[in-house]
Amino acid sequence: MQDSNTATGQRRGFIRRVGFGRQCVLQLAIFAFTSLGFAQVSQAGMISSADARQIEQHASRSATIEAFLSRSDVAAELTRFGVSPEVVLARVDSLSDAEVAALQGRIDEQTAGGDALAVIGVVFLVLLILEVVGVTDIFKSI
Amino acid sequence: MLTSGCASYPAAGFGEYVTAVAVPETPFVPQDRYQCGPAALQTVLQRSGAAVSLPWLVERVYVPGRQGSFQVEVAAAARAAGRIPYRVDGTLEAVGRELAAGRPVLVLQNLGVAWYPRWHFAVVYALDPVRGIVSLRSGTDRERHTAVDVFLRTWARADFWGIVVLRPDELPSEPDRERWFSAVADFERVAAAAAARMAWRTTARHWPEAPMPWFGLGNVAYASGDASAAESHYRRALALDPDYAMARNNLAWALADLGRIDDAVRELERALSSPKLPAALADEIRDSRRQIGARRGP
Numbered sequence: 001m002q003d004s005n006t007a008t009g010q011r012r013g014f015i016r017r018v019g020f021g022r023q024c025v026l027q028l029a030i031f032a033f034t035s036l037g038f039a040q041v042s043q044a045g046m047i048s049s050a051d052a053r054q055i056e057q058h059a060s061r062s063a064t065i066e067a068f069l070s071r072s073d074v075a076a077e078l079t080r081f082g083v084s085p086e087v088v089l090a091r092v093d094s095l096s097d098a099e100v101a102a103l104q105g106r107i108d109e110q111t112a113g114g115d116a117l118a119v120i121g122v123v124f125l126v127l128l129i130l131e132v133v134g135v136t137d138i139f140k141s142i
Numbered sequence: 143m144l145t146s147g148c149a150s151y152p153a154a155g156f157g158e159y160v161t162a163v164a165v166p167e168t169p170f171v172p173q174d175r176y177q178c179g180p181a182a183l184q185t186v187l188q189r190s191g192a193a194v195s196l197p198w199l200v201e202r203v204y205v206p207g208r209q210g211s212f213q214v215e216v217a218a219a220a221r222a223a224g225r226i227p228y229r230v231d232g233t234l235e236a237v238g239r240e241l242a243a244g245r246p247v248l249v250l251q252n253l254g255v256a257w258y259p260r261w262h263f264a265v266v267y268a269l270d271p272v273r274g275i276v277s278l279r280s281g282t283d284r285e286r287h288t289a290v291d292v293f294l295r296t297w298a299r300a301d302f303w304g305i306v307v308l309r310p311d312e313l314p315s316e317p318d319r320e321r322w323f324s325a326v327a328d329f330e331r332v333a334a335a336a337a338a339r340m341a342w343r344t345t346a347r348h349w350p351e352a353p354m355p356w357f358g359l360g361n362v363a364y365a366s367g368d369a370s371a372a373e374s375h376y377r378r379a380l381a382l383d384p385d386y387a388m389a390r391n392n393l394a395w396a397l398a399d400l401g402r403i404d405d406a407v408r409e410l411e412r413a414l415s416s417p418k419l420p421a422a423l424a425d426e427i428r429d430s431r432r433q434i435g436a437r438r439g440p
Contacts, residue, residue, distance in 0.1 A: 045429060049357065050327045053324045059420055
């Protein structure tokens with residue numbers, strides 16, 4: 001196992017990179033929201049429409065990642081790295097919205113031309129997923 | 143989302159796109175100094191019939207210290223003006239479809255280069271594939287005719303960002319369902335109840351099989367203090383998808399407000415017993431059950 005502090009630091013660095021735009025957006029949204037001054041007051045415990053969209057998007061993006069992880073070529077690649085697909089699947093559940101969105105975007109990008117995926121594409125995505133879920137910190141050495 | 147850094151766009155001109163289309167009625171709002179965001183936004187808002195003044199928009203969109211406005215502020219200001227901003231696909235076909243529907247498209251361009259960006263908002267009002275021209279209201283130019291390849295390069299460097307603004311009774315042409323649902327949900331947060339209700343009703347008519355618009359209508363009714371209307375909307379959503387746990391959660395709150403605590407708790411139990419309940423929601427629903435159960439009193 002890697003030194004966990006280094007791995008966490010590395011992972012945070014990744015989150016910061018993919019998360020920056022989002023944070024910026026969030027701050028601006030809060031600014032815009034508060035400056036308009038007609039926020040609807042809602043019961044705590046109620047799920048707002050905007051929250052519902054976030055939850056649904058997160059779920060559908062996670063499903064894309066899970067479908068990708070269940071491909072046989074991907075599973076083979078994971079095994080080659082000595083990681084069981086189940087371990088990775090379990091960790092996908094705990095990823096942040098930004099991480100899931102980033103991964104799903106990358107998978108869509110690589111698979112845009114159809115289901116056929118070059119070996120290099122599979123390896124790249126597998127490495128990226130392992131990095132994001134914190135199983136390896138292989139990109140540290142690049 | 144990750145962007146692929148410096149996009150090199152293979153300029154392919156209009157490609158397959160052949161339809162000349164224009165919205166000559168597009169208003170012209172010349173910009174002052176750095177105010178391209180407010181000016182471009184006022185252009186599309188005016189075209190859509192929303193009356194807002196430039197100073198009102200400048201206050202919301204233009205942040206002097208940054209000399210430019212971010213896309214999110216433009217979208218937020220459109221919502222505040224009672225319109226729904228919708229991100230169009232980054233293709234000339236998508237722009238052409240909106241123009242054909244009479245809606246000019248607000249676009250972000252990077253007139254600099256990737257490592258030294260110069261952001262600029264402008265409004266596409268015409269496409270002419272025969273002459274290879276994209277026409278814009280841009281800055282102080284009423285008619286800026288740009289070669290299509292030049293336009294595509296500047297647009298690509300801004301990640302093909304472009305929006306149309308829609309009245310609550312309109313839909314984009316060939317809307318992406320998920321993107322539109324999010325656009326309406328974001329609109330609902332700040333819109334007047336009547337406008338939010340109309341937007342969800344319009345959406346429900348277009349996607350009669352989708353529970354989300356009824357969930358949205360329920361939320362609007364609940365926020366306006368009409369728990370019994372909210373109840374019937376949530377039930378409509380649940381008739382379309384009995385496993386729609388979020389609607390069941392909110393239905394329980396509406397029932398609780400109507401004094402039907404036992405019914406409310408029963409709905410939450412049902413949501414919790416569904417095998418399709420997403421893990422992320424289970425805690426939320428258990429929390430609702432605890433809070434609503436506590437209303438039973440001693």
